[in-house]
Amino acid sequence: DRLTHIDSTGDARMVDVTAKPVSARQARATGFVEVSPKVVELLRGEGMPKGDALSVARIAGIMGAKKTPDLVPLCHPIAISGVKVALEVEDSGVAIAATVKTADRTGVEMEALTAVAVAGLTVIDMVKAVDPAAVLTRVQVEAKSGGVSGDWSREG
Amino acid sequence: DRLTHIDSTGDARMVDVTAKPVSARQARATGFVEVSPKVVELLRGEGMPKGDALSVARIAGIMGAKKTPDLVPLCHPIAISGVKVALEVEDSGVAIAATVKTADRTGVEMEALTAVAVAGLTVIDMVKAVDPAAVLTRVQVEAKSGGVSGDWSREG
Amino acid sequence: DRLTHIDSTGDARMVDVTAKPVSARQARATGFVEVSPKVVELLRGEGMPKGDALSVARIAGIMGAKKTPDLVPLCHPIAISGVKVALEVEDSGVAIAATVKTADRTGVEMEALTAVAVAGLTVIDMVKAVDPAAVLTRVQVEAKSGGVSGDWSREG
């Protein structure tokens, strides 16, 4: 076991995937934004229209997936072929899930994680005037499939 | 209390800060990447050079701060005047802290949070071949100061 | 009268505004997307939820305003301090209006026009599977104010 993104002398590099086959792959990631009860009320539209609140985060997440190679230095630019971001208001905050698909030479775990993180940051931005203590937490891959390294899921 | 980024009909907008004074502001945010003991060993350079591993995440975090208005739809473009990102390898993972400064019309909490999130995503990217279960958690503002809305810190 | 963005030898340049004072400015632009009656029905949510359809365009417009200096080669990067994008479904299509504000050294007409154009392109993207003949039309500045060159409005 070693860090694949670091060569034997310790230098960072973008791993060479030229010889890997193009194949259909997908990854699913989740996260959660903890917010105050007052924010939960506002996001549920109690007392005033919630309007675009969750739409902004959903769209930010989709656009965020496309920006992954701009953000994560050693990620390959990748032909994303589908993105879905779901946000659900729960009693203690907002649950976020993102599924990203591709037909390319590497997996899309980072794209799914980035979609979740950017959607989560956007939720915090929307609510921070009301709840400056909001927290983005548990951003993690749930499952990935396709490609040569085999399928993986958090549940095992 | 209401969601400032949503107008009375529910439409998203970038809040008008034209009339707010330019003032020195700063924000500090933190987060944590939980990784396996094996990854902790690798990040500590046991058995092979850790080399650029943490440097990549630190630089990604700094560059991520600058990309905040590209990622978070309703954030203002802002004149960031200083960024510091620190990563510390602990027994259960990597602690991340970012401080962002500006002399502008709005605060830099989102920039500090984005720096932490992007650094955290980059850590996950570096280690995911060894530990696909790594988790980015507790991304949160610790303190902010400057500007008209007053200082705030998580501790109170 | 001459083209200010071209010097006396015909070379393009970004005009020097270093000596211009920072002042509050704003601009308002409008445009219209002509779509089929079927699309008007869908955008009004008849028969199925219209959901995010107009939200996506509104958010794209706001983000588009921030990208103006990346798109229009000779535009200055500018400290946008407020953006509002409104979309209205009418019988023959979608009316778009954008207002952009700044406290900077140049005006924000291009930012307002870019917000309208990007919102309009996004509407076309949303509806093109149903109406490939949709047209973005009449993208124009309605009024601008602030700055040394004086106020202007289309009405005179």
Add this chain to the structure above:
Amino acid sequence: DRLTHIDSTGDARMVDVTAKPVSARQARATGFVEVSPKVVELLRGEGMPKGDALSVARIAGIMGAKKTPDLVPLCHPIAISGVKVALEVEDSGVAIAATVKTADRTGVEMEALTAVAVAGLTVIDMVKAVDPAAVLTRVQVEAKSGGVSGDWSREG
């Protein structure tokens, strides 16, 4: 008929095209910038060199095509394989036409429209000091070919 970019609950998503075959596709779009007679004179180089005026718009259009997935939230990143942008000064303004080609899983109508819109915005930027009333109008797809959904042209 429904809005493909919105799922059954109204949420926006990037449509899944993973299973679509890679094929050669192209799209052609046009638009027009209405300007004053004075601007037409300047763009024709009467009295002073027109120089880079139209070159700036042509290059902005080509670069704009590449930025489509950054601008239009639900567009797929796509492997553009050719772009041509033509500008023609006519008596009442500037006619713009763009042709974009790809070998990928989705069409390039949005890329062609974006090229036209960005070229048009750039023309307005060049001339706005002389003619603040310039209008970008009739941005529309003329024809597309390739892919599974069949060829389409405005003429029928």
Add this chain to the structure above:
Amino acid sequence: DRLTHIDSTGDARMVDVTAKPVSARQARATGFVEVSPKVVELLRGEGMPKGDALSVARIAGIMGAKKTPDLVPLCHPIAISGVKVALEVEDSGVAIAATVKTADRTGVEMEALTAVAVAGLTVIDMVKAVDPAAVLTRVQVEAKSGGVSGDWSREG
């Protein structure tokens, strides 16, 4: 003397300039692209229209200046207030000079150097099918003025 971008423990950071005053500053940089005699002929328009060849590089240089904080990790985002890029075809290649101005808290040497480098890369891209051996050389600051650190010029 020390590397200002590295703190006392060796970590990179974006230097804090919050307390520095806004002031008018400018920088001038130059570079040279060595090309074959055949390319010099083509760039001079002998035998066929040179057309947009140098315009593309000039515009790329201007746009490149605006992208400096996206490219150079520790550069501050900066309010560029003017850019001029000049290209001159000489007997052994293309001489490039860029002048960048700002009214901000840091200097614009990196912006001027980036404008030159991007213009130079673009020249190489234009000519590489004819001369794959083209070289971008001597990219350097010639002079800078304004700001607290005093004026500097290569000549002394």
Add this chain to the structure above:
Amino acid sequence: DRLTHIDSTGDARMVDVTAKPVSARQARATGFVEVSPKVVELLRGEGMPKGDALSVARIAGIMGAKKTPDLVPLCHPIAISGVKVALEVEDSGVAIAATVKTADRTGVEMEALTAVAVAGLTVIDMVKAVDPAAVLTRVQVEAKSGGVSGDWSREG
């Protein structure tokens, strides 16, 4: 021999490569940053930790390769499948070499050159407070292979 990026009327365009086959390709480019003896000492870590100094440039180079189509107007967006950037401190400065790989329809010379140029600009940014006279020089392709146009190397 002609400039392929300019059509017969002199207009710039992105060359149509739709019909070219996808194939494995790579390119190697080099460059050199001349710095003062004092900077060489600092970069070698004499007297204080050199820390991230070269890491920042290496990572900037890798990320720069991915930004090539954003910077060089007529470059195709390309599926980069591997990037390696090496920096070596020598007695008179820093030698930079970049290797870029792809499996796509065009070559990656521009990506390799851009990686070198951006790494070199970043070195200058790191050292400019100590040595404002630093020079980026000899940015050039060393070799390329793959694709239909055949292999090429500077040595012949």
